[in-house]
Amino acid sequence: MVSSWRRTSSLSAAATVVAAAAALLVSVAFAVPPATPATPAAAAVGATPSVPAGPLDIAQLGAKGDGKSDSTPFILQAWKNATIVIPPGNYLTGALLLEGPCTSDIIIRLDGNLLGTGDLNAYKTNNWIEVQHVNNFAINGHGIIDGQGPLVWSQNQCNKNYNCKILPNSLVIDFSTNVTVRGITLLNSKFFHLNLFNCKNVLIEKVNITAPGNSPNTDGIHFGDSTNITISSTTIATGDDCISVGPGSKMIRVNGVRCGPGHGISDEKDVEDIIITNCTLKGTTNGLRIKSYEDSKSQLKATKFLYDGVTMDNVSYPIIIDQKYCPNNICSRSGTSKVAVTDIVFKNIVGTSATPEAVTLNCANNLPCQGVQLHNVDLKYAGIGNTTIAVCKNVAGKTSNVAKELACL
Ligand SMILES: *[C@@H]1O[C@H](CO)[C@@H](O)[C@H](O)[C@H]1NC(C)=O
Ligand SMILES: *[C@@H]1O[C@H](CO)[C@@H](O)[C@H](O)[C@H]1NC(C)=O
Ligand SMILES: *[C@@H]1O[C@H](CO)[C@@H](O)[C@H](O)[C@H]1NC(C)=O
Ligand SMILES: *[C@@H]1O[C@H](CO)[C@@H](O)[C@H](O)[C@H]1NC(C)=O
Ligand SMILES: *[C@@H]1O[C@H](CO)[C@@H](O)[C@H](O)[C@H]1NC(C)=O
Ligand SMILES: *[C@@H]1O[C@H](CO)[C@@H](O)[C@H](O)[C@H]1NC(C)=O
Ligand SMILES: *[C@@H]1O[C@H](CO)[C@@H](O)[C@H](O)[C@H]1NC(C)=O
Secondary structure (H helix, E strand, O other), X not given: OHHHHEEOOOOOOOOEEOOOOEEEOOOOOOOOOOOOOOOHHHHHOOOOOOOOOOEEEHHHHOOOOEEEEEOHHHHHHHOOXXXXXXXXXXXXXXXXXXXXXXXXXXXXXXXXXXXXXXXXXXXXXXXXXXXXXXXXXXXXXXXXXXXOHHHOHHHOOOOOOOOOOOOOEXXXXXXXXXXXXXXXXXXXXXXXXXXXXXXXXXXXXXXXXXXXXXXXXXXXXXXXXXXXXXXXXXXEEOXXXXXXXXXXXXXXXXXXXXXXXXXXXXXXXXXXXXXXXXXXXXXXXXXXXXXXXXXXXOOEEEXXXXXXXXXXXXXXXXXXXXXXXXXXXXOOOOOOOOEEEEEEEEEEEEEEEOOXXXXXXXXXOOEOEEEEEEEEEEEEEOOOOOOOEEEEXXXXXXXXXXXXXXXXX
């Protein structure tokens, strides 16, 4: 929730005040060609530190998977070798800044688990594992990136203090093209689990992101200023947004994602061309949400969104466009908006709503939402003794095959 009004990138440790954007939450399956992983056994055998650009097993370099010894230097030493193997075991580390450019493709084969130390002094920036300027990068395997958030969540003051200290994000990838994140689990991040900034051609597949529903600011996947991101067959259950699409995002494809618990969000610049298909949301606060802040500073747009085939299971606000978003009155209430919301299609959205207000389209009178379409939307109230309704303001578009209580367009 709190993170809805402040987003970080590796560039700015400082909090950025929001403006506009789009958010979503989402469930389920698909297959795309992965970056080829080395088999762990084959990769480990015969690798020696003296062989550059070969598979390097951090245990062979001396790392101990005992959950206690510091493995940071061994991972930094192995970095830039074509394949880095984290073998089974629990490797405790501090900040890992993994910088390119690299002369070859890089694969991190995660068979074991990485544990982020609870000692916050070990993080110079607000990131734990940060990969920068690396093209053709993959991290895959069945290991866990465990942020050990329970050790520090009590130090998160972001619900009380606007200028709070931001805890480290778990896996941050910046300024990189052709990135694959596949098979791994991201567990209990201190802040966001996976944060992408200024990336192109990213595939996130069969990833599992898990943190308790009440953990603070543990967003699943956040990205901004990025193009061509595909998220498929991924399960996200966290304390904050499952997926939040930040400013400057284009060509976003989400298919087969299961989300819940969780929420939805974003910031400045345009968000465009988003397709979300075949997803399931369970018990989330918001379902499919596009929101912009009432006092956003610049002229922005959120356009060309298609949500097709989404099942809601007891979601509080399944469909919501809010051009006048202003949580806890942190913004000035002008009643106007600078964010144009156009060409948004909700199709085949079925299931149940935890509140009667299944459809909320709350747009500003100075800039009505245009081209909003509801097709085959069937949302029933999950409770008893009421029915679902639509609450709509300043919105134009059309509906088909929608019960008349929800067909406000
Ligand atoms: C939709 O998701 C289900 C469940 O994960 C999967 O079995 C199915 O293949 C997906 N369909 C498409 C068209 O992606
Ligand atoms: C590969 O690993 C070796 C041994 O740790 C290291 O000296 C070298 O710098 C690494 N990188 C490359 C590109 O070889
Ligand atoms: C990304 O992958 C494509 C297709 O494999 C390749 O043509 C392109 O050169 C890659 N981009 C970079 C920056 O390496
Ligand atoms: C988008 O990224 C995928 C990898 O996820 C790549 O295969 C595809 O070629 C990219 N598409 C474009 C138009 O660059
Ligand atoms: C995701 O990971 C958590 C923690 O390891 C595990 O409890 C859960 O079963 C996993 N979920 C899926 C769908 O793999
Ligand atoms: C739906 O969610 C609400 C809270 O959001 C909860 O009180 C209620 O028990 C849930 N209903 C079902 C049927 O799970
Ligand atoms: C049904 O829900 C609407 C909208 O939340 C509310 O105003 C109304 O009081 C509810 N009706 C009953 C009978 O609970």
